[in-house]
Amino acid sequence: MIQQGQALPAATLSQLTADGMVNHQVTELFANKKVVLFAVPGAFTPTCSESHLPGFVVLADQIKAKGVDIIACVSVNDAFVMQAWGEAQNANEIMMLGDGDASFTKALGLEMDTAAFGGIRSQRYAMVIENGVVTQLNVEEPKTFEVSSAEAIFASL
Template identity: 80%
Template sequence: MIQPGQTIPDATVSQLTKDGLVNHKANELFANKKVVLFAVPGAFTPTCSEAHLPGYVVLADKIKAKGVDLIACVSVNDAFVMNAWGKAQNASEIMMLGDGDASFAKALGLEMDTEGFGGIRSQRYAMIIDNGVVKELNVEAPSKFEVSNAETILESL
């Protein structure tokens, strides 16, 4: 599992923009920026839709006021699903990133097998990244939502 002090790996995440599908190398996307990145097990799932993403939507301005250049949400879903979920959640201030094949989650060592639920997914976590280097990593225990929420990250900034 990636640790604070380590660099974000060279793995691809995707984003649906008004100009179409864009594939980003995560290490390049997060370079030269202060980033809050949070991951959810699945778009449109209960905790993710009722608490995790909405918390970041509500606190986006306060998080950015702490010098954060980019707030991004990633999930093992495709960019089309992530875009639709972002629109449904009014997440215009959040970059919605797809990790369709879980390659980013695997590169971080933060994948999990949910078996009957959906197969390989990302663990729920939040991290603060500064110029491509992980400064803080908060990984949730299974079935918990206590350390990756927007309020906790805001306090850490």
């Protein structure tokens, strides 16, 4: 599993924008920026839709006021699903990123194999990244939602 002080691995994440599909190279996307990246096991799922993403939607302006350039949500879903979920959640200030083949999640060592979601998914976590390096990593224990919440990340900034 990636640790604090380590650089993010090279990987590609996808985003559906008004201009079409964009494939972001992680190392370029997060270079020279302060980023809050949080991951959910699945879009449109209960805890993710009722608590995790909505917390970041509500606190986005306050988090960005702490010097954060990008707040991004990633899930092992395709960019189309992530974009639709973001729209449904009014996540205008959140970059919704798809890790369709779980390659980024696996490179981080934060994957989990679960029958409930039909295979490989991401563990629930949040991290702070500065210039491509993880400066804070909060990984949830299975079936919990505490350390990766928007409130926990905001309090730590």
